[in-house]
Amino acid sequence: MEEIGFLGLGIMGKAMSMNLLRHGFKLTVWNRTISRCDELVEHGATIGESPAAVIKKCKYTIAMLSDPAAALSVVFGEDGVLEQIGSGKGYIDMSTVDAETSLKINEAITSKGGSFLEAPVSGSKKPAEDGQLVILSAGEKALYEAVLPAFDVLGKKSFFLGQVGNGAKMKLVVNMIMGSMMNAFSEGLVLADKSGLNSQTLLDVLDLGAIANPMFKMKGPSMIGSSYSPAFPLKHQQKDMRLALALGDENSVPMPLAAAANEAFKKARSMGLGDLDFSAVCETIVSSGRSS
Numbered sequence: 123m124e125e126i127g128f129l130g131l132g133i134m135g136k137a138m139s140m141n142l143l144r145h146g147f148k149l150t151v152w153n154r155t156i157s158r159c160d161e162l163v164e165h166g167a168t169i170g171e172s173p174a175a176v177i178k179k180c181k182y183t184i185a186m187l188s189d190p191a192a193a194l195s196v197v198f199g200e201d202g203v204l205e206q207i208g209s210g211k212g213y214i215d216m217s218t219v220d221a222e223t224s225l226k227i228n229e230a231i232t233s234k235g236g237s238f239l240e241a242p243v244s245g246s247k248k249p250a251e252d253g254q255l256v257i258l259s260a261g262e263k264a265l266y267e268a269v270l271p272a273f274d275v276l277g278k279k280s281f282f283l284g285q286v287g288n289g290a291k292m293k294l295v296v297n298m299i300m301g302s303m304m305n306a307f308s309e310g311l312v313l314a315d316k317s318g319l320n321s322q323t324l325l326d327v328l329d330l331g332a333i334a335n336p337m338f339k340m341k342g343p344s345m346i347g348s349s350y351s352p353a354f355p356l357k358h359q360q361k362d363m364r365l366a367l368a369l370g371d372e373n374s375v376p377m378p379l380a381a382a383a384n385e386a387f388k389k390a391r392s393m394g395l396g397d398l399d400f401s402a403v404c405e406t407i408v409s410s411g412r413s414s
């Protein structure tokens with residue numbers, strides 16, 4: 123495949139671009155905080171001085187940015203994607219955003235003759251490092267097919283979900299469920315502890331039953347140790363709950379569990395936990411217990 127551009131080297135973008143380099147892809151990378159490109163350069167990447175410069179150089183460019191505001195700013199801002207996108211160039215946004223943001227970007231890019239694919243991912247830092255993401259793409263089918271060799275390295279499975287917006291919506295539904303589950307799990311861990319049960323035994327019991335799942339297995343031990351090194355930052359999970367609730371509003375779907383989970387993530391942000399892993403939402407319950 124030709125050289126790929128990569129915009130956004132946060133937790134996910136860094137892991138994904140390292141993985142592409144490891145598999146022999148040539149990359150030109152850009153990050154708003156440019157020093158974050160250094161490690162990628164040590165592993166063979168080239169730096170692009172702006173999103174526009176990356177687009178100019180590369181036929182295909184992937185973005186992995188924090189939220190709708192970041193995704194829009196990289197496309198529409200000064201020296202942004204729109205300045206160089208055009209016929210024969212493809213833009214693939216893998217950030218988790220809402221359908222409206224994705225549609226806006228699609229409209230701007232295709233009106234300049236470029237092609238667009240949204241491709242948010244399920245899976246966190248470790249799956250990104252290991253090429254085990256689940257890719258939820260939608261948009262231009264020809265672009266999807268052209269970038270499949272890269273998706274095959276980044277993920278264990280790629281879905282093509284049809285028109286732009288479907289990938290964003292699927293991702294938000296999945297993360298709405300995940301955020302609600304994380305809250306139920308947190309309440310269970312704290313309840314077990316406060317009522318005199320052994321937390322590790324609770325994990326063992328859960329793991330053998332019908333609600334065993336990789337998230338409980340992976341996050342449980344660190345949550346018991348109150349250790350929340352960020353794989354999926356809590357502020358991003360709260361953004362996803364907020365966007366999923368808006369999708370619920372649009373479709374008149376009552377989501378009382380998701381709304382309660384969103385409040386817990388907001389509380390965690392107000393406690394200064396936004397940059398920690400989303401499992402730190404557990405601390406909202408621990409601290410409630412302490413103050414009563």
Ligand SMILES: NC(=O)C1=CN([C@@H]2O[C@H](COP(=O)(O)OP(=O)(O)OC[C@H]3O[C@@H](n4cnc5c(N)ncnc54)[C@H](OP(=O)(O)O)[C@@H]3O)[C@@H](O)[C@H]2O)C=CC1
Pocket residue numbers: 130131132133134135153154155156158186187188189191192195196216217218219243244245246247353354355358359
């Ligand atoms: N971490 C995870 O487990 C997963 C995350 N996601 C989603 O992937 C996306 C990235 O997540 P993650 O890597 O964890 O997030 P990080 O917070 O680690 O990285 C965010 C990236 O966005 C950039 N950025 C933020 N604001 C702007 C802006 N205004 N203009 C340009 N660049 C900007 C940051 O640049 P800078 O370095 O300059 O701050 C950084 O490169 C999010 O949408 C998240 O919801 C999806 C699946 C899993």
Ligand SMILES: O=CC(=O)O
Pocket residue numbers: 218243244245246297354
């Ligand atoms: O968006 C987060 C994830 O783990 O998936």
